[in-house]
Amino acid sequence: MALFAKKFFLVVMLLLIGGLIRAPWEKKLNGELSAAGLLSNPPGESLREQMGQSATLAALGGLRSLVSIYMTLHAHDAWQMTDWETVERDYHIITTLQPRDVDSWIKGAWHLWANASANVQLNESLPPALREKMRQEYVDKGIVFLQQGIRNNPQAAKPWEELGFVYREKKHDYCAAAEAYRQAYARPHASAYLVRFVGYMLAQCPGHEREAYDYLRALYDEGAIHRRLPSVIVSLKQLEEKLDIPLIQRIPDVHPDILRQERAKKREQKLPGGIRIQ
Amino acid sequence: MASDSSEQVRDQTKRVEPLVKSPPIFSAQRVWVLMASTFTQLVRMKTFYFLAIFALLVIAASNLNLLYTPVQQLKVIRETSLGAMSIFSWLFAITATAVLIPRDLEDRTLYTILCKPVPRLEYLVGKLLGVLAVIGVALALMCGLFTVILHFQETSIIASEMHHMAQNPRFTEEDRITEAAMIAAYGPDLNLLYGVLAVFLKSAVLAAVAMLVSTFASSSLFTIIITFVVFLIGHFHKMATDFWVVEQQGGWITRMIGKVMILVIPDFQIFNISDSISSGQVVGLATMVEMSGLAALYLGLFTIASWFVFSDKEF
């Protein structure tokens, strides 16, 4: 027994000396990995409480991805049961476990601003005013969720794009939508169409008509695809009217609606008598 | 039948020369033989049947339809595969290492091996390398399998996305190229290999810990439990360091015990980069070299400690 204790002590001493040798190396590597976004901080106390012991252990053991897949499945079930509180909590866990997973931020937010908000609006057991209040609350929650995603992934274009969409479709706040699209387009790997979306939103943002006109006109003058797109032409035409732009400075294009009508007429002339295109 | 005396016996008999003159004190060939034997032993225990389960898991993951975006679909395959690889290699590292030495002892195979000119260090290194070889080969096979599945999924997802985008005039050629590149970033790549390497390194350190415990332990079950506890504690390194070292929490005795544990127990969290890699984070070669070096240091330390205990263990 004494021999065992002696051996045990000596082994601990050996490992202790080894630990002292490796400690600075480990600290350096830890710093490098954290800086490169390869190591995440351990889950905080509140998150550990929400996840439960086994999921916490799995997450600590380097199985964050698996835990997050499990939570996604769990949230999927909750979504089908329209259990929005669970969906919200699950996505909070998923994004805390994998804060750099942009898609999870977007999907979590989508559940809130699109699904939950639409679902409470349909809940006829609630008075209409309360339904509208709750709808707005879920949209706002979705926005907050996306903003958190943006803070965690400052270089990602998609959360900004999604935010622009929510402001446009759910809040009808075109000024905020324009800014969100502008931010999205400024980031790497942003979709090319976002450059035009900024203009469309500005065109609907009160007091920014001139800015919108200059912006879209600059795009139009650039040529390429912008000149051919009906949305660009329609927006410019509306702004020309609104801002009372001199005729000489207006774009020469025919309004796409007129073009469409003319094309329909031509086709009708070719048809046998009496047949009209609806 | 007995002869008159030993002197007479020697006179009557012919002396047969031994087949080996003088074996070296340390022989890489003997280590190789022990490693190969351990490898065969574990393979013939039908270890690789796990691969079939793994294949089913990856196929299931690639067909999981949860309204995923194209990138998410690939990410789920990457995450499930790397997760399954991790679980397999950890469980295997602990259990296989825990049963090997007690089993040799129980079957008295250990006697016959140690009665040959085999230093005990060679025996330990051979056994450990055998376990690592099985983990390495299994991980390589799993990696190959899921790379193929990931590649096919990536190709089919890109083709489908490009087809849909081509039908929508809103998307330019540039959009399509960007989208394809973003999806391709989650296909098979070198980073994924680094992720698998990190899983291997973590399992290797875990096996070395299990070996040290098994040199002390009286049963495989004890080894498995203790190693698992060490494995768990090894994941609280950062939290423990913050608590006891940075924030100086707790009484001095608690702090001392905490500090000793931090220094003695390996930091397993440091190898947990496969999670981030499966989510698309990029890792450099230099980092992987450094991580491998750290794992080698751990292996060396724990093997020496195991040898220290095992060298004069009595059987």
Add this chain to the structure above:
Amino acid sequence: MSVPAVEVHNLTKVFSLSLQRDYLVAVKNISFTVGAGEIYGLIGPNGSGKSTTMKVILGLMKPTRGSTSIFGVDSRDVRSRHQVGFLPENPYFYKHLSGWETLQFYGKLCGLKKSVLKDRCAELLAMVDLEDAAKRRLSGYSKGMLQRIGLAQAIIQRPQLVILDEPTAGVDPAGSRKIRDLIMQLKQDGVAVILCSHQLEQVQEVCDRVAIMQKGEMLREGALDDLIAVEDEVELVVKNLPAALQEQIEQLVKDDEKAQLVRVGHPRTTLERLFLSETEAGTKASKTEGEV
């Protein structure tokens, strides 16, 4: 004078019983020497310290006091194992290996070259009569087959000392005879053998020297013939002795003042010999019938 195969000098081995301040003295101050090419029997009841002594010789245990050496090299030095082969009691080996692979494994551990090893494995499999079972995994081997493959692995590198712990335990008489023949073959080859067995008849049959142990102590040790000879008696075994001559001899003994006739009768064969002769005769008879 050549170096002895084994030298045990004042060996004492004490075990501390865990969690108790209690000790067990397994071997008490024993000394003996096994000469090169000698067959040495170590006998004694269970718990007499035979296995402990063997383990200390093989370096599996450390002596508490005293020392052991093999061909002059201390047992604690790994080089002492270069010239040793060991067959433990009830060996199992790696069940996942075949007989051929088992011999390859142990041969490689001993550092045998590939070309030499191939021939050696074939030679040993033939020697232990396991050529037909060479490709079968050991999990399908009978007890006797395991003992024989165990013996083959013990001598794979052609060691100068072989230690056998109960080599015939649980083996049928035919298998037991085969193993005995192999031991005799080793003796012919000049290999020293330490044989630890409960089968005293077998020990008597093959050993040159014997040590009797009990409770960790050496009771008797020496040349077998010296130990078992009844000094004050003489035995005459005569074939085809006529009754008249027998009477004359008995009369001569009676006439002598000191001599005393103790016993007259037919010598007994051993049950083992009887069993073997009968079973062999039976086998031959059935073969002949088959041929007819």
